[in-house]
Amino acid sequence: MTPENDKPQSESPELREKIVALDAELTEDFKAQFVVSPFLSRKIVSFQGNKDKPAYGWYKYKEAFSAGLVEYFLCSYAGRMSGKVLDPFAGIGTTLFAASAQGISADGIELLPIGQEIIPARLLAEREVAPDDIAKLERWITDLPWKASSERVPFSSIRITENAYPQETVAAIERYRGALQQENSKIQTILRLISGH
Numbered sequence: 379m380t381p382e383n384d385k386p387q388s389e390s391p392e393l394r395e396k397i398v399a400l401d402a403e404l405t406e407d408f409k410a411q412f413v414v415s416p417f418l419s420r421k422i423v424s425f426q427g428n429k430d431k432p433a434y435g436w437y438k439y440k441e442a443f444s445a446g447l448v449e450y451f452l453c454s455y456a457g458r459m460s461g462k463v464l465d466p467f468a469g470i471g472t473t474l475f476a477a478s479a480q481g482i483s484a485d486g487i488e489l490l491p492i493g494q495e496i497i498p499a500r501l502l503a504e505r506e507v508a509p510d511d512i513a514k515l516e517r518w519i520t521d522l523p524w525k526a527s528s529e530r531v532p533f534s535s536i537r538i539t540e541n542a543y544p545q546e547t548v549a550a551i552e553r554y555r556g557a558l559q560q561e562n563s564k565i566q567t568i569l570r571l572i573s574g575h
């Protein structure tokens with residue numbers, strides 16, 4: 379594909395007109411089904427609703443739903459629902475964790491690596507971290523062990539991230555990754571997520 383083809387095609391006025399007409403037709407067809415719910419504000423349907431919720435707001439994933447929205451639908455369908463929740467577009471797992479918090483088992487599929495990293499890391503943090511793991515994590519906050527690490531593990535870059543960091547930041551990230559090697563796999567998963575590398 380050439381860079382020219384990569385550019386999004388601009389919407390022609392005819393196409394725009396057609397979309398507006400189809401939208402109006404659909405709105406008319408389903409008019410009787412629409413219910414306006416004041417609860418479903420912009421905040422509650424988007425990631426913004428997770429801002430003050432522990433864990434849901436670990437990573438600002440703008441495509442995520444809010445946990446409140448998922449809870450709203452789960453409550454609305456309570457009694458009419460059986461089995462488990464399947465989220466085939468799981469993002470960072472908001473629906474999965476919100477369902478699971480209500481005692482509903484949930485499975486998800488996600489295409490992007492960020493979701494594939496965050497979901498297992500949150501599962502580990504919430505379900506499998508033992509008190510001595512917490513103590514180790516606390517030591518990472520207080521002692522900053524990577525600063526003294528002689529071990530350095532390089533990380534790969536892509537074209538747009540080349541030279542994105544000053545050399546001392548690259549060295550600090552590599553030392554952080556080096557120090558991580560000393561930890562068990564649970565701690566590694568959680569701390570890798572925190573570093574974003």
Ligand SMILES: C[S@@+](CC[C@H](N)C(=O)[O-])C[C@H]1O[C@@H](n2cnc3c(N)ncnc32)[C@H](O)[C@@H]1O
Nearest residue numbers: 441442443466467468469472473487488489490
């Ligand atoms: C609106 S977000 C999902 C929000 C999520 N359901 C929640 O509870 O917050 C849509 C997600 O679908 C993912 N996605 C898109 N195409 C996909 C595919 N073919 N298979 C799996 N995931 C996909 C995107 O990466 C994105 O994370």
